[in-house]
Amino acid sequence: MEERIIDVNFGPQHPSTHGVLRVKVKLNGETIVNAEPIIGYLHRNAEKLSEDKFYPSVAIFMDRLDYVSNHNMELGYVLAVEKLAEVQVPERANWIRMMVVELNRIASHLVWAGTMGLDLGMITPFFYTFREREKIIQLFEMLSGARLTYNYISIGGVYKDIPGEFKDKFLEFYNEFPKRLDEIQSLFMENEIFIQRMKGIGYLSPEKAMSYSITGPVLRASGIKYDIRKNFPYLYYDKVDFEIPTAKDGDNFSRFIVRMEEMRQSLKIAKQAFDKMPEGEYFNPLYRKQGLIKIKGKGESYSRTESPRGEFGVYVIGDGTSKPYRVRIRSPAFHALSATNEMVKGSKIADMIATLSTLDPVFGEVDR
Amino acid sequence: MKGIIKGLITVTKHMFRKPVTVQYPEEPIPWHTKRFRGRVILNLDSCIGCTLCAQICPNHADHMVHYEYENGKNWRKIYPAVDIGVCTYCGLCQEICPTGSIRLSNEFELAHFDRDMDYLPDRLSRTETELKYHD
Amino acid sequence: MNTIIWLINFILKAIGINFAVYGYYGQLIQTVLVDLIGALLIFLAAAITIIIVIYIFRKYMADLQQRIGPNRVGPYGIFQLIADALKMFGKEDIIPDNTDPLLFRFAPYLVFIPLILSYLLIPYGSLYHWLIIFTNVKVTLLLVLAFSAMVPIGEIIAGFSSGSKYSLLGGIRAAAQDLSYEIPMVLSLVGVIIVSSSLNLYTISSNTIPFAILEPIGFFIFFIAMIAKIAVPPLDLPESESELVSGFNIEYSGLRFGIFYLGVFGNIFFASLFISTVYLGGGSDLPWISGLGYIWLLIKAFIFMFIFLTLWIALPRIRVDKFMNIGWRVLLPLSIINLIWSVGIAALMSGVI
Numbered sequence: 112m113e114e115r116i117i118d119v120n121f122g123p124q125h126p127s128t129h130g131v132l133r134v135k136v137k138l139n140g141e142t143i144v145n146a147e148p149i150i151g152y153l154h155r156n157a158e159k160l161s162e163d164k165f166y167p168s169v170a171i172f173m174d175r176l177d178y179v180s181n182h183n184m185e186l187g188y189v190l191a192v193e194k195l196a197e198v199q200v201p202e203r204a205n206w207i208r209m210m211v212v213e214l215n216r217i218a219s220h221l222v223w224a225g226t227m228g229l230d231l232g233m234i235t236p237f238f239y240t241f242r243e244r245e246k247i248i249q250l251f252e253m254l255s256g257a258r259l260t261y262n263y264i265s266i267g268g269v270y271k272d273i274p275g276e277f278k279d280k281f282l283e284f285y286n287e288f289p290k291r292l293d294e295i296q297s298l299f300m301e302n303e304i305f306i307q308r309m310k311g312i313g314y315l316s317p318e319k320a321m322s323y324s325i326t327g328p329v330l331r332a333s334g335i336k337y338d339i340r341k342n343f344p345y346l347y348y349d350k351v352d353f354e355i356p357t358a359k360d361g362d363n364f365s366r367f368i369v370r371m372e373e374m375r376q377s378l379k380i381a382k383q384a385f386d387k388m389p390e391g392e393y394f395n396p397l398y399r400k401q402g403l404i405k406i407k408g409k410g411e412s413y414s415r416t417e418s419p420r421g422e423f424g425v426y427v428i429g430d431g432t433s434k435p436y437r438v439r440i441r442s443p444a445f446h447a448l449s450a451t452n453e454m455v456k457g458s459k460i461a462d463m464i465a466t467l468s469t470l471d472p473v474f475g476e477v478d479r
Numbered sequence: 480m481k482g483i484i485k486g487l488i489t490v491t492k493h494m495f496r497k498p499v500t501v502q503y504p505e506e507p508i509p510w511h512t513k514r515f516r517g518r519v520i521l522n523l524d525s526c527i528g529c530t531l532c533a534q535i536c537p538n539h540a541d542h543m544v545h546y547e548y549e550n551g552k553n554w555r556k557i558y559p560a561v562d563i564g565v566c567t568y569c570g571l572c573q574e575i576c577p578t579g580s581i582r583l584s585n586e587f588e589l590a591h592f593d594r595d596m597d598y599l600p601d602r603l604s605r606t607e608t609e610l611k612y613h614d
Numbered sequence: 615m616n617t618i619i620w621l622i623n624f625i626l627k628a629i630g631i632n633f634a635v636y637g638y639y640g641q642l643i644q645t646v647l648v649d650l651i652g653a654l655l656i657f658l659a660a661a662i663t664i665i666i667v668i669y670i671f672r673k674y675m676a677d678l679q680q681r682i683g684p685n686r687v688g689p690y691g692i693f694q695l696i697a698d699a700l701k702m703f704g705k706e707d708i709i710p711d712n713t714d715p716l717l718f719r720f721a722p723y724l725v726f727i728p729l730i731l732s733y734l735l736i737p738y739g740s741l742y743h744w745l746i747i748f749t750n751v752k753v754t755l756l757l758v759l760a761f762s763a764m765v766p767i768g769e770i771i772a773g774f775s776s777g778s779k780y781s782l783l784g785g786i787r788a789a790a791q792d793l794s795y796e797i798p799m800v801l802s803l804v805g806v807i808i809v810s811s812s813l814n815l816y817t818i819s820s821n822t823i824p825f826a827i828l829e830p831i832g833f834f835i836f837f838i839a840m841i842a843k844i845a846v847p848p849l850d851l852p853e854s855e856s857e858l859v860s861g862f863n864i865e866y867s868g869l870r871f872g873i874f875y876l877g878v879f880g881n882i883f884f885a886s887l888f889i890s891t892v893y894l895g896g897g898s899d900l901p902w903i904s905g906l907g908y909i910w911l912l913i914k915a916f917i918f919m920f921i922f923l924t925l926w927i928a929l930p931r932i933r934v935d936k937f938m939n940i941g942w943r944v945l946l947p948l949s950i951i952n953l954i955w956s957v958g959i960a961a962l963m964s965g966v967i
Contacts, residue, residue: 260567403571
């Protein structure tokens with residue numbers, strides 16, 4: 112029989128490419144011969160546009176990078192600018208930042224878990240995870256007044272203090288979430304079909320992961336214990352007690368386990384941050400009101416933070432004016448995506464979808 | 480087989496839980512907070528026309544226009560106008576305003592029968608409810 | 615025996631339409647007329663059943679997912695499906711350029727018509743003192759198998775004629791899935807045929823001991839095969855929404871898509887009816903109450919339907935090659951074991967051993 116290779120374009124409009132990824136796949140029957148991810152369909156020019164804005168205005172572009180973990184993106188940028196402009200941040204603000212960032216990590220992983228379920232053909236987990244995410248979003252709305260594009264972490268502190276009714280809601284969430292997470296996990300974890308779809312699929316060796324400079328849960332699932340929160344602590348991550356979950360296999364299933372465990376750890380960190388939060392100022396008054404346009408910096412700075420997808424780096428050059436000279440963003444999911452071909456070559460179409468979903472790319476961030 | 484049955488049990492347990500859907504237009508949103516950042520609203524009487532809000536606005540949604548209104552402090556008679564179609568509700572204009580005359584209100588139902596999204600100062604100074612009544 | 619036909623005939627005569635008095639040809643015309651009306655009735659009944667099934671599915675799914683489900687059109691959204699059907703009628707029927715137009719138009723009917731026809735073959739049991747059976751030829755089981763074998767052909771034709779690569783892959787998957795489940799399904803039915811020594815569904819369903827007890831292995835195989843036949847998750851390989859977007863029906867729109875959509879749910883309910891007829895006694899009366907067979911059949915069918923729907927809601931999709939493995943390496947040997955088992959039972963029952 113004659114073998115024929117067909118080219119299929121998965122995306123940019125496709126139900127399970129998490130946005131606008133296009134994967135150019137060469138198929139031999141159902142088997143993938145070559146998969147080439149093509150990005151750039153959501154390019155919004157965030158880096159160049161930033162050069163025209165005041166330092167605080169740039170933060171709203173960061174909100175729109177990774178639109179499922181907005182606080183993490185803001186934090187990366189704000190830390191970079193604070194380093195550049197030598198801004199003093201009150202202690203309470205830093206604790207609040209840590210709390211919201213960790214809550215946002217949970218929200219982001221919840222979105223991932225739901226969409227992964229959809230990619231595998233199970234509809235229900237999506238609704239359960241979004242139900243839980245909604246609670247987190249309500250907490251954020253209470254803090255910042257917005258549901259998705261918060262603009263909450265600002266240079267020199269946070270936008271507003273924690274309101275009075277926040278505590279009850281947060282504790283309610285803290286007590287209830289582990290139970291709900293167990294429920295969601297029970298839909299996946301022991302399901303034989305799920306295990307069959309995930310175990311041994313999309314293997315990424317630790318060496319390969321490092322050579323592609325992949326970070327975050329994908330790297331940790333390959334067995335390398337590297338987390339910026341532990342290795343290069345920022346905020347007060349050295350003062351809280353948490354663990355870095357890792358797995359050995361480097362396949363889809365270990366990525367699943369790592370993310371699930373990370374949610375529990377994040378909840379732990381958020382609770383500790385909430386408890387350890389001292390009373391006092393939540394922003395530096397120098398950088399409020401008209402101080403917003405007086406933030407100036409000369410030189411360059413780089414901040415590295417652990418976003419839900421890995422190392423999120425922001426590189427800012429200032430030329431002494433109140434607008435940045437250059438902003439450069441290192442997006443973690445971009446690096447993870449570059450290993451796609453490595454991971455899916457020789458497997459089936461369905462495996463490619465599963466593998467892509469465990470890489471958890473968000474295209475606002477990949478294309479910037 | 481055991482894992483599949485466990486999943487089925489988890490799913491069927493949810494049959495007896497209450498739906499979390501909120502039927503929005505009929506029911507009010509239960510968690511709607513006071514801090515909610517909605518449409519920009521302008522206080523014409525205290526605006527001094529300093530243009531700071533127009534400068535900080537990341538999308539240039541906020542821009543200054545000439546508008547005949549005498550309040551004694553704004554001798555150039557320029558007031559902010561906001562293109563609501565571009566506004567991202569980031570709250571920076573509220574933050575930077577020295578007199579507190581521009582702020583974000585709680586209103587978010589911005590549908591109108593005309594397509595004019597550029598809110599000139601007189602329109603910007605009125606709440607949505609007033610505008611609806613005016614329509 | 616054939617109450618429905620008799621009833622139609624009776625009503626026609628009552629309102630004065632009776633060609634049978636005009637000799638042989640008149641009788642022929644009368645028979646054809648009665649049959650046509652019967653076919654129309656069963657078509658309507660099947661369509662209404664499918665609409666009810668879709669409504670139940672949407673509400674049930676919403677319930678399990680803590681949503682409300684359709685609730686806008688009519689009380690509790692019961693007219694939602696009618697609104698949807700009207701929308702389907704109003705939509706443009708798009709036929710893309712590089713399709714095979716004839717086959718493309720023909721495929722949906724090849725999926726839907728055998729389905730409706732197979733509804734005709736199920737013995738619906740007794741209600742009061744009527745026996746609701748439309749067709750009672752000796753080989754109804756064979757006919758059902760023949761009709762159900764046509765459905766995947768329709769899917770394959772739809773996939774191949776659409777001229778899209780996704781639908782091509784969907785068509786290939788439909789063929790692969792068909793190959794993997796059909797043989798174990800037929801072999802498990804052969805067991806039933808051996809024991810009951812009949813090809814008639816009514817005889818099979820009125821067996822004193824239900825076949826689910828006599829042949830548990832066969833029942834299990836048949837259940838898996840039915841999930842594959844109705845092609846819903848976890849075995850919706852021809853469609854596989856997350857991989858092939860919509861699989862074999864990706865290029866269809868409007869009414870033709872609606873026919874496929876109805877076909878899925880019609881298949882679900884038919885599979886439930888079929889499995890409860892063959893393996894759980896179907897419409898046969900319980901020994902101590904008579905005249906309620908139809909109700910028992912519906913109850914059994916609905917239980918199976920809810921099982922299918924719950925599987926749909928809760929499980930991920932099996933990979934296509936894994937399912938072929940299951941089909942050929944697990945289900946086929948099991949069905950052969952079941953065959954030997956049922957030969958033993960048949961020998962035991964007929965007193966050979």
